[in-house]
Amino acid sequence: MNEDQLPPLREVIARHGLSARKSLGQNFLLDLNLTRRIARAAAPLAGHTIVEVGPGPGGLTRALLMEGAERVVAVERDARVLPALAEIAAAFPGRLEVVEADALTVDWRELVGDRPAKVVANLPYNVATPLLLGWLTTEPWPPWYRSLTLMFQSEVADRITAPPGSKVYGRLSVIAQARARARALFDIDRRAFTPPPKITSTLVDIVPLDVPPVPCPIAVLEKVTASAFGQRRKMLRASLKMLLADPEPLLARAGIIPTARAEELTVAQFCRLAQLYEGE
Ligand code: SAM
DSSP states (O other): OOGGGOOOHHHHHHHTTOOOOGGGTOOEEOOHHHHHHHHHHTOOOTTSEEEEEOOTTSHHHHHHHHTTOSEEEEEESOGGGHHHHHHHHHHSTTTEEEEESOGGGOOHHHHHTTSOEEEEEEOOGGGHHHHHHHHHTOSSSSOSEEEEEEEEEHHHHHHHHOOTTSTTOSHHHHHHHHHEEEEEEEEEOGGGEESOOSSOEEEEEEEEOSSOSSOOOHHHHHHHHHHHHHTTTSBHHHHGGGTOSOOHHHHHHTTOOTTOBGGGSOHHHHHHHHHHHHTO
16 A cells, blocks of 8 residues: 555544544544644754654654655554554555654654654643653753644643733643744644543744743753642742742842742843752
8 A cells, every 4th residue: 555545534533443542642644735734834844853742643744754754653552542653654655753752751752863853733731831841851952852832721731831921821731832943823723632532722833942032941841830830829938838948049140039920030130040959
């Protein structure tokens, strides 16, 4: 079978008995026009190793290969889909490698090797945020990937890109924006998925900054933001007590008023706090 003869995804799903499992966050995209649009959003694909998390029956995988990816490494936890993916691998000889694994425990650097990599995925919603945090906090930096083109629930996409002062500005916004430029590309209606989830999805493009504008010790930033946003309605002089007994001197050194709340601080101010706390 060559790439033009691959059967429609609905047929693949029926033939391999791939009923969607909620526990694995399975909402499949069966419209190749849509998956090709997602693949194109990560262009150029050639010259990179494309990492896909959760290929499922392979709608996005096919699109990535059709749009010019020379090498796709697809990490999937559900062994039921492996025969369907083997058919795609046969149609694109030497270009698709399927790894049966839990994406939360994969050593990405080892998997990808030295070639520049991009991640493109319609993420399983139940592990989307931990996966993203893992990629954003990876060390050493710059990371092993050139970009992340990822589908999230729109509510998560809003949190990633939220500016200070917004209701949804939080830990994920600060960590993402301290290390990367993140922007929402387009929404995808829930009805495009099989089965349709309850909410709209948004494709987000995340490009790591080689040199972040403000130096930011990321492990410390994780602690500071966990503390500050852990009790987001409290003033920082109270919420940062999870971090240290008396936060006021630290806030003063950072030039931040102790009555400010977490959602009012810019990413640069959080980075400054992290630097100073690290030096304590
Ligand atoms: N890429 C396909 C598509 O667009 O139609 C499927 C996307 S579906 C939202 C998420 C996929 O991730 C499923 O195939 C699911 O089995 C897989 N998955 C869920 N948890 C995973 C994990 N921890 N590691 C790897 N794959 C996982």
